[in-house]
Amino acid sequence: MKLITLAAVAAITFTTSAFGNESIIPVSQEIKDTTVNLRDKAIKDDSAYEILKSLTTEVGARHPGTPGEKAGIEWGVNKLKTLGFDKVYTEDVKMNGWLRGIETAEILLPSYQKMVITTLGRSKSTPKGGLEAEIVHFKSYADLEKATDGSLKGKIAFISKRMEKFKDGAGYGPAVIARSKGHELAAQKGAEALLIRSIGTDDHRNPHTGSTNVAMGYTAVPAIALSNPDADQLIRLIDYGHTPKIRLNVQTQDLGPIVTKNVIGEITGREFPDEVVVIGGHLDSWDLGTGAVDDGAGVAIAMATAALIKNNTKERPRRTIRVILWGAEELGLIGARAYAKARQEDGTIANHVIGSESDFGAGPIYGLQSSSNVSDNALHVIDTMASLMGTLGVSRRSGDTTGGPDMIPLSKLGVPALKLMQDGTDYFDLHHTPDDTFDKVNPEHMRQNVAAWTVFTYIAAEWPGSFK
Structure with a gap:
């Protein structure tokens, strides 16, 4: 990871940690104020709902090896570009169809x-x-x-x-x-x-x-x-x-052997562009429905979150926000495993600051959970996120997490993770069935999701300390 610049250090007030000589970097009032502004914009924004409508209507089911999957990949690239992401690209994922x-x-x-x-x-x-x-x-x-x-x-x-x-x-x-x-x-x-x-x-x-x-x-x-x-x-x-x-x-x-893709879009960080905060969902779906709750909703939430931050802040966050639309999750986290392996091989795994995936439908978020490898000196940041999500009905929760299915390979490599816990009471009524369709999604819940994800994503990308 890059070192914090002297200018950034000078602007930060440090407090002594109870765990030794390390220092705790607070979440500044400026970061909090910007986060609240973004949260309040997000709760009124239907971008995620509209993105999901487009995906499930103009593409539909996206099972690997089908024309729908290819159309979904093309849709993902074009939509990220339309939303103004700074960098949009794909990475090949080999699998058996x-x-x-x-x-x-x-x-x-x-x-x-x-x-x-x-x-x-x-x-x-x-x-x-x-x-x-x-x-x-x-x-x-x-x-x-x-x-x-x-x-x-x-x-x-x-x-x-x-x-x-x-x-x-x-x-x-x-x-x-x-x-x-x-x-x-x-x-x-x-x-x-x-x-x-x-x-x-x-x-x-x-x-x-x-x-x-x-x-x-x-x-x-x-x-x-x-x-x-x-x-x-x-x-x-x-x-x-x-x-x-x-x-x-x-x-x-x-x-036999086929090639699918991970679709990736980035909002480039202004100060630490090589450090990335990962958010996303999986782009593939089963072929019975149109993949609305599993996981079109997660795809739309991640895309809308990053775009909202880009379009409603005076300057880009310090770190890069990387939205990953993972491929072939349904057949065994194939895209996620390929992504993690590639980051191991190119030596950039250490640049992954923290991450999370939205892959539990479109129900409202009620809790925020962090992985056990989040630094003690960063737990106050997670607490701050939860506090700012409080108006959305979200509270801090104990336990451990990998941050979602496609985050598992990254989590195993030491990447800290958060889980934005959704109400999935009815999720498994629809999961992997012909009933997984757009009409099951509540637009109010989508807005609440984006508001919560915006709090997490912006603070994670803007706070200059380490979560590790």
Whole structure:
């Protein structure tokens, strides 16, 4: 990182730290006043909502390897330029492409009924024409673990664990292992396929797709998610004493090696241009909806935040604000891992001052959390951010954070992170479903998000001290 200039040092009042001879650099009144002005402008600004409308309407779904993804990348570059970013560029991300095709499911016995399913990421196909077999019910991934290896030969493993609904999405972790690793376990037990209750909290007849732990190639057996009402139907049949026989037909396509992109826009810092504050969201989406809450909202919030700061301050912040629209997040943080690896290789990882990603929908922000590696001498800055977000309904929260999914690779390399905690009570009703569309987004909540993100981003870029 660059050293603070003598002029900057002269303008700063230092106080002695309780932790030794180090000094605490306060957040100046000028920074606070500018931040309040920006916050108050943001709460009346619909730029993020309009950006999201454009993305979801003029582009739509953005699954890697599709024309929609290519259109999304072009849209991102053009929109950043239109918003006046100083520098706009892309970085190639190599990956293996995969597409879904036919998806049908039916209960054959004891009573006929069509079911609503979707394939999970990188699922292999069933045989042409489909697969017919009885299901064996397991209430959880842990219960499937207890089955004897090879005991499910000729059967379909069905995991029915329902995700619990929490404001902070805490039910996701305990449930999602069935989606990510269940296919391997089902194959180990001899099953012909894996069928899971969707990892979601709704009762709509919309299945939830999502990634598995396969980066290339295919899952060990076909891996399929069932809508929650259809999962309940199977359980009721079992409770009546029946052993349902079903037919599954999913056909998928491996595209082989493809190249997607991270799209990056910068507002160049006036004093420390090589030091960067990272904000962003992931540009890709699943193909079932239009990727509005996951993660078009985060993309729009980050873009609008940086543009608002640029257009409403007398001079640029000290540091560079780097907006990253990560690629291929849904298939395993592929763009984020590529970005972190590139920064390691070019030696600029140390220039990443602090970062955060918006990737939990478009609900209002209620808390501000910092990572455990934020310096004790910088915690007062985070407290100041939370204080200035107080009028927005945000309070300081304890705990640790990586700053969002795409921040995980940077966090592992030591980059400090903040989490702007959103109310995700209904997020997993929409997550990875056809219902992830623009009409689900509240413009008032988008304004509140941008106001909170503006407080964090401006102070992080303008305060001259170190967060590390």
